[in-house]
Amino acid sequence: MHHKRPIAFLCLCFLYLLPLASVSQAHVGLLRPCSRGSPRAGCPPVSNGQYIDYDLNSPIGTHDIKNAPLCKQTIASATRTTVQAGQDLKTEYSIGATHGGGHCQWALSYDNGKTWVVLKTLIRRCLQNASASYSVDVPIPKNAPNGKAIFMWLWNNAIGxxxxxxxxxxxxxxxxxxxxxxxxxxxxxxxxxxxxxLIPEFGSPGQDDKHEAFAQRKSVTVSVC
Known part of the structure; x- marks a missing residue:
């Protein structure tokens, strides 16, 4: 009779934990290099002012609302990833649901996110057919200024x-x-x-994916003294 209670308790705990695990694995998030507040294995502990982002894979907003700022967190990490100019930076992603792929952009900022310059763009095919793992090599220009910077990943999903x-x-x-x-x-x-x-759904061939808007992005120069 006494063994039933701990088993029931463990089952109840599992039921409570399962939704939390589902939330953390939903959608897609930047796994490597380590994102701000990342709870993933191998990433450093959160820095002062940051929070542990158990919803790392969740969107920062929709066409109707902004749920979080760009980067999701505004406080820089004390531990930084060293990147070599003139080489590719291998990026990896935590995959939950890829929503048919979509548009991705990768950018750099040297002024705490006030100004960004795009390093790479994938139109429509980003994250398509991704499963448990997905990686993209992002070139770091050989003339990139040395020093501290922020590396940002952006994704507009195709379906949903x-x-x-x-x-x-x-x-x-x-x-x-x-x-x-x-x-x-x-x-x-x-x-x-x-x-x-507004980029509408574009999961099927021929649907408007607003790709022409990417050709009209504003020119920018990021200077470092």
Missing amino acids: DRELYSNCADITIKGGVNGGSLKGVAPLIANYGNSSL
């Missing part, structure tokens, strides 16, 4: 609610130039509050 996903990793760039600047385009911010561009 019109969402924007974003994670940021704090990095240190070495092997580039001291000072100088990077020229490129600013990221396209879509499906992120009513004032943003």
Whole structure:
């Protein structure tokens, strides 16, 4: 008779924990380099002012509302990933639901997120057919200024609610130039509050994916003194 109570208790605990696990694995999040507040194995503990982001894979907003700022967290990580200029940075992702793939952008900022320059863009095919693991090599320009920077990933999903996903990793760039600047385009911010561009669902061939908007991104120069 006494053995039934602990078994029931363990089952009840499992039922409570299961929804939490489902939430943390939903959608997609940046796994490597380690995002701000990442609870993933191998990532450093959260820094002062950060929170542990158990919903790392969740969107930061939809076309109707902003749930979180770009990067999701505004406090930089004390422990940074060292990145070599002139080489590819291998990025990896925690996969829950990929919603038919979509548009991805990767960008750098040297001024705490005020100005961003895009490093790479994948139109429509990003995350398509991803399963348990997914990785993308992002080139770090050989003339990238040395020093502290923020690396950001953005994703507009193809199918489902019109969402924007974003994670940021704090990095240190070495092997580039001291000072100088990077020229490129600013990221396209879509499906992120009513004032943003609406990208409708585009899961089927021929559906409008607003790809022309990416060709119209504003030119930007990021300078580092």
